[in-house]
Amino acid sequence: MEEYVGALWDRLITGAAEKRHAAVTVKLDDIAKSAAIFFRALGGDPGLGISAAPAVRHGARRRLLQRVAGSGEKVELSWRDGEVLRLPSQIDLFAKQTLNRDLYFWLVALAAAESDNSQPWIIRNQLATQATLERFPGLQSRYDWLVEAVIALRIPAEKLPADEAAQENTIRQALQYPGTVDAIALTARPFQPVPLWPHPHPPVNAATSSAAGLGSPEQSGNAANKKSRRKHLAERTDAKEDKNGFLMMFRAESLFSWSEFVKVNRPQDEEDDSETAQLAAEDMDNLTIARDGKTSAANVRFDLDLPAGAVDDTPLGEGVLLPEWHWKKQVLQPDYCSLQQLIATDAKPCELPHALKNTANHLRRQFQALTPTRHWRKGQQDGDELDMDAWVQLVSEKNSTMPTSEHGLYRVQVNQERDLACLLLADLSLSTDAYVSNHSRVIDVIRDSLLLFSEALTATGDSFALYGFSSLKRSHVRFHYIKGFEEKYSGQVRGRIAAIKPGYYTRMGAAIRQASSLLVQQKKHQRLLLILTDGKPNDLDQYEGRYGIEDTRMALLEAKKLGLRPFCVTIDSEASDYLPHLFGAGGYVVIRNPEDLPKELPLLYAQMTR
Amino acid sequence: MDTKTSNTPFYEPSGDECELFERAWKNRLPLLIKGPTGCGKTRFVSHMAARLNLPLYTVACHDDLTAADLVGRHLIGDGETIWNDGPLTRAVREGGICYLDEVVEARKDTTVVLHPLADDRRMLPIDRTGELLQAPPSFMLVVSYNPGYQNFLKGMKPSTRQRFVSLTFDFPTAAQEEAVLIGETGIDTMTAKRLVSIAGAFRALRDHDLEEVASTRLLVYAATLIKDGYDPVRACRAALVETLTDDAETAVALNEVVSATFGR
Numbered sequence: 001m002e003e004y005v006g007a008l009w010d011r012l013i014t015g016a017a018e019k020r021h022a023a024v025t026v027k028l029d030d031i032a033k034s035a036a037i038f039f040r041a042l043g044g045d046p047g048l049g050i051s052a053a054p055a056v057r058h059g060a061r062r063r064l065l066q067r068v069a070g071s072g073e074k075v076e077l078s079w080r081d082g083e084v085l086r087l088p089s090q091i092d093l094f095a096k097q098t099l100n101r102d103l104y105f106w107l108v109a110l111a112a113a114e115s116d117n118s119q120p121w122i123i124r125n126q127l128a129t130q131a132t133l134e135r136f137p138g139l140q141s142r143y144d145w146l147v148e149a150v151i152a153l154r155i156p157a158e159k160l161p162a163d164e165a166a167q168e169n170t171i172r173q174a175l176q177y178p179g180t181v182d183a184i185a186l187t188a189r190p191f192q193p194v195p196l197w198p199h200p201h202p203p204v205n206a207a208t209s210s211a212a213g214l215g216s217p218e219q220s221g222n223a224a225n226k227k228s229r230r231k232h233l234a235e236r237t238d239a240k241e242d243k244n245g246f247l248m249m250f251r252a253e254s255l256f257s258w259s260e261f262v263k264v265n266r267p268q269d270e271e272d273d274s275e276t277a278q279l280a281a282e283d284m285d286n287l288t289i290a291r292d293g294k295t296s297a298a299n300v301r302f303d304l305d306l307p308a309g310a311v312d313d314t315p316l317g318e319g320v321l322l323p324e325w326h327w328k329k330q331v332l333q334p335d336y337c338s339l340q341q342l343i344a345t346d347a348k349p350c351e352l353p354h355a356l357k358n359t360a361n362h363l364r365r366q367f368q369a370l371t372p373t374r375h376w377r378k379g380q381q382d383g384d385e386l387d388m389d390a391w392v393q394l395v396s397e398k399n400s401t402m403p404t405s406e407h408g409l410y411r412v413q414v415n416q417e418r419d420l421a422c423l424l425l426a427d428l429s430l431s432t433d434a435y436v437s438n439h440s441r442v443i444d445v446i447r448d449s450l451l452l453f454s455e456a457l458t459a460t461g462d463s464f465a466l467y468g469f470s471s472l473k474r475s476h477v478r479f480h481y482i483k484g485f486e487e488k489y490s491g492q493v494r495g496r497i498a499a500i501k502p503g504y505y506t507r508m509g510a511a512i513r514q515a516s517s518l519l520v521q522q523k524k525h526q527r528l529l530l531i532l533t534d535g536k537p538n539d540l541d542q543y544e545g546r547y548g549i550e551d552t553r554m555a556l557l558e559a560k561k562l563g564l565r566p567f568c569v570t571i572d573s574e575a576s577d578y579l580p581h582l583f584g585a586g587g588y589v590v591i592r593n594p595e596d597l598p599k600e601l602p603l604l605y606a607q608m609t610r
Numbered sequence: 611m612d613t614k615t616s617n618t619p620f621y622e623p624s625g626d627e628c629e630l631f632e633r634a635w636k637n638r639l640p641l642l643i644k645g646p647t648g649c650g651k652t653r654f655v656s657h658m659a660a661r662l663n664l665p666l667y668t669v670a671c672h673d674d675l676t677a678a679d680l681v682g683r684h685l686i687g688d689g690e691t692i693w694n695d696g697p698l699t700r701a702v703r704e705g706g707i708c709y710l711d712e713v714v715e716a717r718k719d720t721t722v723v724l725h726p727l728a729d730d731r732r733m734l735p736i737d738r739t740g741e742l743l744q745a746p747p748s749f750m751l752v753v754s755y756n757p758g759y760q761n762f763l764k765g766m767k768p769s770t771r772q773r774f775v776s777l778t779f780d781f782p783t784a785a786q787e788e789a790v791l792i793g794e795t796g797i798d799t800m801t802a803k804r805l806v807s808i809a810g811a812f813r814a815l816r817d818h819d820l821e822e823v824a825s826t827r828l829l830v831y832a833a834t835l836i837k838d839g840y841d842p843v844r845a846c847r848a849a850l851v852e853t854l855t856d857d858a859e860t861a862v863a864l865n866e867v868v869s870a871t872f873g874r
Contacts, residue, residue: 031862033859033860033863034859034860034862034863034866036863037815037819037859037860037863037864038863038866038867040814040815040818040819041811041814041864041867042811042814042867042870043811043814046814046818105866135807136807136867136871137871137873138868138869138870138872138874139870139873140873141873141874381676381679381683382676382678382683382684580818580819584818584821585817585818585819586821
């Protein structure tokens with residue numbers, strides 16, 4: 001009973017203190033894609049992703065009820081850095097849904113405005129507000145409503161001590177009449193957060209401060225796991241190596257709070273208690289991340305070291321040196337990656353798996369319609385021979401009383417040529433080891449796709465090649481030979497497809513450059529580079545986040561300049577964040593249900609090349 | 611298919627394209643104009659044809675366009691066959707301008723008939739009549755295409771491209787585009803400015819979120835509706851947003867840009 005009353009009281013007091021409006025909440029997930037497009041339309045950096053901002057402790061004065069309820073300590077504010085634009089994960093500040101939504105779009109518009117970071121925060125925001133309103137005068141009325149609504153939520157100046165009241169009035173003035181405030185006086189207590197403006201001091205993003213040589217491990221968990229959009233403040237630190245984790249090396253009373261980082265070398269936990277960890281992480285102010293290069297056994301089922309030479313696939317020839325794009329320096333680093341073409345050693349010729357036979361037959365029949373054929377087209381205005389049927393009809397019409405119409409009286413023989421070459425490049429990184437359903441992994445889906453794709457293309461007679469790729473840092477990009485353009489699709493090729501295994505990381509740029517150089521040698525009119533993947537470019541060194549994406553983008557631009565047409569087929573549900581930047585609108589497709597990929601891929605190809 | 615122009619249509623030059631056109635014409639060089647849809651390529655050619663006082667034959671190319679559609683064909687009449695010139699042959703005979711709009715859309719075998727006309731021979735062989743026409747000095751061949759607006763795998767054959775003087779068109783600058791809108795529709799300066807600002811925002815999404823961005827032509831449509839008294843936000847929605855995208859979330863973002871400009 002006590003517990004029940006306690007919970008009831010907590011709910012009541014928190015509800016009264018917070019004045020949130022759950023019924024009209026607008027969630028970032030629901031507007032993220034539109035917000036990203038809006039941001040780019042307003043001139044924002046097209047390479048920037050949108051992500052949820054962490055809640056931070058603001059330390060400002062709270063209302064009495066909030067203090068009683070112990071709530072309102074944290075606030076989610078927006079900010080941007082070189083990699084992402086962070087926005088609150090949800091907005092429920094106002095009683096009207098349109099206002100909550102307007103606040104999102106206002107924050108995006110403000111983030112897209114050029115800002116001079118050398119200016120003090122209060123001036124920067126006023127300048128950005130002025131610039132945004134000048135460029136988009138239609139926002140003025142919405143801005144006025146938002147300012148009015150935000151001011152109504154703030155503790156009135158008359159309830160504050162004199163110095164804080166003066167500060168509060170300055171902020172209100174800057175909001176109502178942007179451009180009229182030159183400076184803000186500092187007080188002992190931080191001012192109340194201003195939801196209309198970005199965070200005053202954007203915390204350093206962990207990814208940007210990451211030391212070169214440390215990348216995020218490729219995920220091999222369940223791909224269906226939805227990632228939380230809520231992000232945490234993070235800082236990087238060095239892992240302790242020389243101390244034993246279970247020896248107490250601090251005095252308990254010096255531990256102020258459990259959220260502070262304690263440099264304890266805690267051996268990796270074998271238990272997969274991710275749910276508890278997730279809950280604990282939600283409550284933390286800061287997540288401190290140490291990198292020691294070791295990855296938990298619970299996450300990685302495959303040895304990431306390269307296999308011994310004796311058991312590895314056979315290298316084909318010397319390695320190829322390829323350049324890589326450094327987006328921050330804006331330079332192409334020559335001979336930066338070393339790519340090794342490999343061929344499966346243990347591939348035995350085999351037949352098409354029984355389970356795929358029906359689909360393959362079906363696809364073959366459909367694809368035979370695309371086969372180049374010569375046929376007669378009747379009723380043409382011009383042509384090789386007279387169309388006797390049309391001629392007879394014309395004569396009979398003339399002899400009758402019916403009015404004659406103009407007919408094409410010739411027939412012409414047409415040859416529907418298909419002058420195209422296609423190179424399919426499949427991602428074989430470790431992430432493809434993830435399960436997409438109870439009985440198949442991404443790699444199985446890719447394997448089936450390669451088989452059905454080959455079956456279908458053999459029916460059309462189009463020239464095609466199949467390659468796979470994975471990587472382990474820049475010195476070892478693995479480029480798997482499955483089928484060359486000259487080679488016939490045979491049991492041997494099927495054997496190589498059956499032998500593909502997931503492993504390592506996704507250095508996409510190098511693989512695309514190599515595939516482009518192979519495809520460009522094909523003297524065909526249309527050259528299609530199909531990329532089959534399940535996630536973002538990623539590798540152990542600095543090849544992660546923006547770096548990997550920009551290098552891949554550069555490789556794709558180079559391919560386009562060579563006259564190739566890159567197209568991406570992905571099963572990554574979050575691909576809309578970065579794929580438009582890489583491939584452009586209409587240059588990619590996201591397969592929502594990965595298990596449909598084997599059937600979808602050939603049909604997609606038919607659609608594209610018709 | 612073909613149009614003959616009498617009075618000079620409105621055209622706002624963005625650089626020295628008029629001079630280049632005149633020089634190419636004077637020196638008997640064929641011209642290739644590249645540029646996005648609706649940026650004024652066709653208007654430019656009509657304008658130049660009127661300025662030079664030349665007959666203009668415009669052919670909108672498409673998948674089924676045959677060589678016979680350009681050169682001409684025999685028509686079967688009452689007991690006899692009559693030869694009928696195509697637009698290209700007529701332009702050659704009359705010494706006018708033949709303008710092939712969106713030339714990449716035409717079948718590859720069709721464009722081959724242009725080769726002897728486009729190089730220094732300036733000849734048009736007509737196999738069916740056994741004629742070999744020599745183009746007079748005033749004849750000019752102009753083709754255009756849109757490098758972004760193509761079927762996924764279409765492009766222009768290098769051997770065809772190599773025969774032309776080329777000119778790239780892009781959307782006009784903001785000030786020029788405002789002048790075009792005012793000149794075409796008589797809309798007020800403030801509305802023209804706002805429409806151009808919306809177009810600028812949409813064009814930032816080229817090759818990223820939108821396959822095709824707002825053309826000057828679409829802006830003229832929007833301006834026409836507004837001038838007629840239609841609500842600006844709804845006019846932009848109809849003439850720009852809905853025309854440019856079918857994707858609901860993209861449309862939401864584009865509508866936000868429109869209301870950020872015109873208010874709601």
